[in-house]
Amino acid sequence: MLYFMKTTQKKLPKSQIEVEFELTPEEFENHIEHALSHLKEHMKIDGFRQGQVPLKIIEEKLGQEALLMEAGDHAVKHVYYDYISQNSLEPVGQPEVQIMKIAKGNPFLFKAKISVLPEIELPDYKEISSRIKIKEVFVKDQEVEDGLNYLQKTRAKFTIKNEPSEKKDFVEIEYQSKDINEGKIVPDKFILGQGGFVKGFEENIEGMKAGEEKEFTVKFPALPAQAGDSVKKDLAGKDVSFKVKMISVQKIELPEINDEFSKMIGEFENLDALKNSVKKGIILEKNEAEKQRKRGEILDRICETTEGKNSFEIPEILINYEKDRLLENLKQQITQNIKISFEEYLATTKQTEDGLKENFSKEAEKKLKIFLILKEIGKKEKIEVSEKEIEEELNKTEKYQKTEKFDKEQFKEYTKGAIYNEKVFKKLESFSKI
Numbered sequence: 001m002l003y004f005m006k007t008t009q010k011k012l013p014k015s016q017i018e019v020e021f022e023l024t025p026e027e028f029e030n031h032i033e034h035a036l037s038h039l040k041e042h043m044k045i046d047g048f049r050q051g052q053v054p055l056k057i058i059e060e061k062l063g064q065e066a067l068l069m070e071a072g073d074h075a076v077k078h079v080y081y082d083y084i085s086q087n088s089l090e091p092v093g094q095p096e097v098q099i100m101k102i103a104k105g106n107p108f109l110f111k112a113k114i115s116v117l118p119e120i121e122l123p124d125y126k127e128i129s130s131r132i133k134i135k136e137v138f139v140k141d142q143e144v145e146d147g148l149n150y151l152q153k154t155r156a157k158f159t160i161k162n163e164p165s166e167k168k169d170f171v172e173i174e175y176q177s178k179d180i181n182e183g184k185i186v187p188d189k190f191i192l193g194q195g196g197f198v199k200g201f202e203e204n205i206e207g208m209k210a211g212e213e214k215e216f217t218v219k220f221p222a223l224p225a226q227a228g229d230s231v232k233k234d235l236a237g238k239d240v241s242f243k244v245k246m247i248s249v250q251k252i253e254l255p256e257i258n259d260e261f262s263k264m265i266g267e268f269e270n271l272d273a274l275k276n277s278v279k280k281g282i283i284l285e286k287n288e289a290e291k292q293r294k295r296g297e298i299l300d301r302i303c304e305t306t307e308g309k310n311s312f313e314i315p316e317i318l319i320n321y322e323k324d325r326l327l328e329n330l331k332q333q334i335t336q337n338i339k340i341s342f343e344e345y346l347a348t349t350k351q352t353e354d355g356l357k358e359n360f361s362k363e364a365e366k367k368l369k370i371f372l373i374l375k376e377i378g379k380k381e382k383i384e385v386s387e388k389e390i391e392e393e394l395n396k397t398e399k400y401q402k403t404e405k406f407d408k409e410q411f412k413e414y415t416k417g418a419i420y421n422e423k424v425f426k427k428l429e430s431f432s433k434i
Contacts, residue, residue, distance in 0.1 A: 007083065015118040015315045017089075019113040020100075021079055024161070028075060028108035064104070072102050072110070080112055083128040090117040093317045115315035121377045123305035129298050137286035139279050147278040148257050151265055157253040164207040165249045167193040169432040172247040173205065179240050181340065182348065201242065208246040215243045295425050299370060306373055314368050322364035323357045330356065378424045385419045393419060 006022040023031075084091055092115040101109040158170060165171055166248055172189045180186070188195070195202055200218040208214060222237035255261050262274035331342045338345065346352065391414050 005079065012113070013313065014115075016113055016115050018111060018113050018191060019083065021080065021083070021109065023108040025105050025107055028071065028106075029104075031075040031078075031108075032067065032071040032104065034074055035067060038070070038074075051068065053142050057360060068102050072099055072108065075108055076110055084114075091115065092117060092315045115317050116374075117372065118312035118314065120306065120312055120372060122373070122376055122380065123302060123308075125261045125302050125377055125428065126431045128301045128305060129428045131432075132294055132297050132301065133432060134294050135290055138282060138289055139282045143282055144275055144278050148275070150259070151278075152254050152257055155255050155261070155264065157255075158250040159253065160210075161251045162209065163249075164190065164209055165192055165205065165246065166225070167206065168252060169246060170250040170252050171205070173244055175242050175244045176350070177240055179235060179238070183346065186348075187247075198240075204242075205244055206248075208244075210246055210248050213243065213245045215241065217241045225427045229325045234255075294429070296426050298425075299373075302377075303369060303373060307340070307369075312369075312372075314365060314372070318368055319361065319364050322368055326360040327353070327357050327363060374421055374424050378420060381424070381427050383423045383427065385416050385422065385423070389419055390416050 005024065005027060006020075008020040008022075010018045012018055014015065062295070076099075080095060080097075083089075097112040098112075099110045101107065128265075161169070169192045171192050172187075174185050174187050176183055176185045190196075192202055192206060198218055198220055200216075204216040204218070205214065217239050219239050220235045220237060255264070257271065259270040262268040262271045265274060266277075268274040268277065310408060334340065334342055334345045346356075389411060397411075
């Protein structure tokens with residue numbers, strides 16, 4: 001439909017715009033007629049077949065006010081989407097619509113508050129990317145030795161022992177403390193002397209046999225723990241009592257690292273061949289880490305320069321969505337890694353869900369700025385992701401897609417975003433070869 005309406009656009013804070021629309025009486029009449037036609041197809045009235053009810057009866061049955069609201073709803077949707085398309089806007093979420101004037105034979109007035117993606121003035125990202133070079137990676141002999149030692153541990157032989165536990169034994173314990181995890185029993189397994197417990201804990205259980213129980217007190221260090229570890233901060237400098245039960249003690253026997261060991265690990269002719277394989281693996285890991293470091297530096301420099309050129313605000317709706325996403329990720333990590341419920345975590349750390357979400361504000365804003373800058377670079381470089389590329393990537397995760405809570409459409413969008421970002425990064429990396 002061709003519109004001759006008047007529009008007035010006003011910029012608002014936080015990347016919002018407010019648009020006032022005024023349709024002529026003739027234009028609005030078209031929407032009233034459409035509303036009547038739509039109702040004629042779907043309205044059921046006794047004595048008439050569906051779709052055969054006269055328009056006059058529909059109008060009388062429905063009432064003037066209800067008909068106008070139906071027409072207004074239709075007008076808002078069509079006018080809004082046409083305006084978005086004609087002005088190449090990228091709205092975020094649904095608009096806030098307010099009808100200002102609606103009456104038959106009169107102009108139809110409404111306004112819409114729209115959150116839109118901000119306009120970003122990019123710096124010379126090609127020049128910035130060209131200045132950041134990849135660093136050559138090196139592998140030390142000790143790193144190869146550490147790799148061999150790790151492989152040695154994977155082939156260790158474990159033997160149950162009834163004697164007192166010693167350092168380097170593999171122990172399984174249960175412990176509890178009124179100051180930790182609400183006094184609940186915590187199971188754990190580790191190599192004695194390498195468990196990473198507070199000083200004095202492992203020394204106290206050394207010498208215990210399977211089935212024995214022991215109570216002791218350990219003083220936590222006075223220095224505050226790392227940021228974010230609220231439980232340890234609460235215990236800093238305190239004497240904490242533990243009750244420990246030794247479930248089992250196993251002696252660890254490590255195989256000798258030689259040619260025979262190499263053949264046991266894989267199809268390696270001798271120890272030198274295994275060492276070369278370990279070294280190649282470390283080089284691959286380091287090269288990947290260096291690639292990510294370079295990408296991070298390129299992105300940081302572009303972001304810094306972009307923010308220096310223009311200060312763009314991110315729609316509040318996007319920030320709230322990202323904070324919700326970060327909070328959901330935290331919940332999953334807590335249940336999977338710490339093995340306690342989110343409610344228990346909140347009680348232990350003395351925090352609230354709203355407080356945690358608010359703590360994500362800066363991180364959410366930074367992630368969104370990166371997303372928007374990458375998106376803008378992709379537009380400038382005409383980067384696209386085809387359906388074929390998405391399907392090929394989805395096929396690699398066929399096994400994962402069979403999980404119970406899998407959302408295919410959501411995962412498809414995530415996959416598309418990941419491919420898009422990878423293409424943008426590769427494009428940025430290509431400029432360093434100029």
